[in-house]
Amino acid sequence: MEQTNNKAVIVGVNLQDRPDFAYSMEELRNLADACHIEVVGELTQKAAKINGSRYLGTGKVEELSALVQGVDASTVIFNDELSPSQIRNLESALQKKVIDRTILILDIFAERARTREAQLQVEVAQLQYMLPRLVGLRESLGRQGGGSGMKNKGTGETKLELDRRRIEDRISALQNELEKLVAQRQVQRKQRLKTGVPVVCLVGYTNAGKSSLMNGILNQYMPDLNKQVLAKDMLFATLETSVRSIELPDNKSFLLTDTVGFVSQLPHYLVKAFRSTLEEVTEADLLIQVVDYSNQEYERLMEVTNTTLKELGADHIPMVYAYNKTDLTSERYPHVNGDKVYLSVKQEAGVDELIALVKDRIFQGYMQCEVIIPFAEGRLVAYFNANAHVQATSYEPNGTRLTMECKKADYERYQHLFAEPAVSE
Numbered sequence: 001m002e003q004t005n006n007k008a009v010i011v012g013v014n015l016q017d018r019p020d021f022a023y024s025m026e027e028l029r030n031l032a033d034a035c036h037i038e039v040v041g042e043l044t045q046k047a048a049k050i051n052g053s054r055y056l057g058t059g060k061v062e063e064l065s066a067l068v069q070g071v072d073a074s075t076v077i078f079n080d081e082l083s084p085s086q087i088r089n090l091e092s093a094l095q096k097k098v099i100d101r102t103i104l105i106l107d108i109f110a111e112r113a114r115t116r117e118a119q120l121q122v123e124v125a126q127l128q129y130m131l132p133r134l135v136g137l138r139e140s141l142g143r144q145g146g147g148s149g150m151k152n153k154g155t156g157e158t159k160l161e162l163d164r165r166r167i168e169d170r171i172s173a174l175q176n177e178l179e180k181l182v183a184q185r186q187v188q189r190k191q192r193l194k195t196g197v198p199v200v201c202l203v204g205y206t207n208a209g210k211s212s213l214m215n216g217i218l219n220q221y222m223p224d225l226n227k228q229v230l231a232k233d234m235l236f237a238t239l240e241t242s243v244r245s246i247e248l249p250d251n252k253s254f255l256l257t258d259t260v261g262f263v264s265q266l267p268h269y270l271v272k273a274f275r276s277t278l279e280e281v282t283e284a285d286l287l288i289q290v291v292d293y294s295n296q297e298y299e300r301l302m303e304v305t306n307t308t309l310k311e312l313g314a315d316h317i318p319m320v321y322a323y324n325k326t327d328l329t330s331e332r333y334p335h336v337n338g339d340k341v342y343l344s345v346k347q348e349a350g351v352d353e354l355i356a357l358v359k360d361r362i363f364q365g366y367m368q369c370e371v372i373i374p375f376a377e378g379r380l381v382a383y384f385n386a387n388a389h390v391q392a393t394s395y396e397p398n399g400t401r402l403t404m405e406c407k408k409a410d411y412e413r414y415q416h417l418f419a420e421p422a423v424s425e
């Protein structure tokens with residue numbers, strides 16, 4: 001799609017007085033902006049239902065046509081996903097390029113995707129969006145042929161059938177390649193899981209500050225590590241997950257994952273396409289939902305996030321909340337209330353409080369202890385070195401003394417093997 005120097009009018013139907021309608025139009029403007037399209041006009045209509053053939057009522061299409069001419073726009077962007085026939089009818093009525101919210105999101109994803117896996121996922125989603133629209137195009141050609149629609153069942157259709165088959169072949173080739181990449185990543189993930197280090201995932205609406213928070217935590221706890229992630233004031237700055245190991249001053253560590261942001265009406269092709277990337281989320285020990293607390297609509301955006309998590313099958317995972325950007329509100333910060341931390345990554349205030357809460361949750365089943373492991377049980381020393389936070393090791397006549405923080409369950413399981421004397425808290 002041509003994107004530069006594009007002027008567009010955005011159009012939305014406020015279906016049954018949607019409470020989040022104004023925000024969804026503002027978001028559409030931001031999506032257009034992220035696609036380098038300049039929005040020069042807006043038209044909305046209140047309606048009980050969307051017009052099946054032209055999205056808007058007839059009078060409104062005329063009004064739109066005049067508006068588009070008046071502001072010299074080349075493109076018209078609709079707030080909902082349009083059907084193939086709606087696109088066709090609107091293009092012929094307006095004589096302008098007609099696109100919808102889904103195309104904008106797909107385009108942004110296509111432009112931002114960096115890793116091979118993200119690129120493949122986006123291409124599959126784009127092709128899946130195109131497929132039914134190709135069929136629509138075939139219908140329109142059939143009609144142009146005139147008569148029964150059977151008469152010219154010739155060249156046009158054959159070509160489109162070919163295109164269709166080519167697209168289907170391409171989709172399955174891409175999916176094959178994707179499966180291989182996903183399998184590779186799963187091996188890496190399994191290895192990480194095997195180490196028993198807890199996994200914490202940052203989730204939330206796009207632009208809430210997830211990547212900024214990841215950087216804030218890295219700055220504070222891993223200042224020597226140059227592993228910052230991209231954080232930017234734009235929708236979908238992050239399209240792939242990145243994992244960083246965070247080591248805390250008391251020797252405990254966890255893995256922190258930054259993920260792609262959610263958005264309302266995220267095209268289902270994309271949810272599907274990104275499911276493999278978001279598998280990390282379903283295996284996390286704890287989720288940190290990052291909320292842009294300065295956004296008036298923050299509660300609705302949290303609902304979208306929660307619904308998406310449910311779709312991913314991650315709604316059973318314990319969650320804490322980082323109410324970010326509190327510097328832009330009148331709320332006091334940093335300040336903790338139950339499982340919520342009011343903070344400002346920008347002002348570097350509240351990260352410690354959040355980490356304390358995270359630690360409290362992920363290291364719940366741990367205990368501090370000192371044990372002596374008989375030399376004959378050497379494999380246990382190896383086990384604790386891999387699965388506990390061993391703070392000190394020394395050698396006694398009757399075995400290896402470990403001072404460590406380990407899982408309570410592990411302590412109980414192996415207690416009968418420890419040599420005396422051992423002190424534990």
Ligand SMILES: Nc1nc2c(ncn2[C@@H]2O[C@H](COP(=O)(O)OP(=O)(O)OP(=O)(O)O)[C@@H](O)[C@H]2O)c(=O)[nH]1
Pocket residue numbers: 204205206207208209210211212213230231232233234235236237238239259260261262290324325326327328343344345346347
């Ligand atoms: N005022 C203020 N701005 C913040 C704060 N934290 C992050 N931001 C800004 O919010 C914008 C988005 O930040 P990101 O960290 O990229 O957001 P994200 O949640 O990772 O977004 P996606 O990757 O697009 O899902 C950036 O411009 C940040 O500078 C904060 O505490 N206060």
Ligand SMILES: [Mg+2]
Pocket residue numbers: 210211212230231237238258259261
């Ligand atoms: Mg991000």
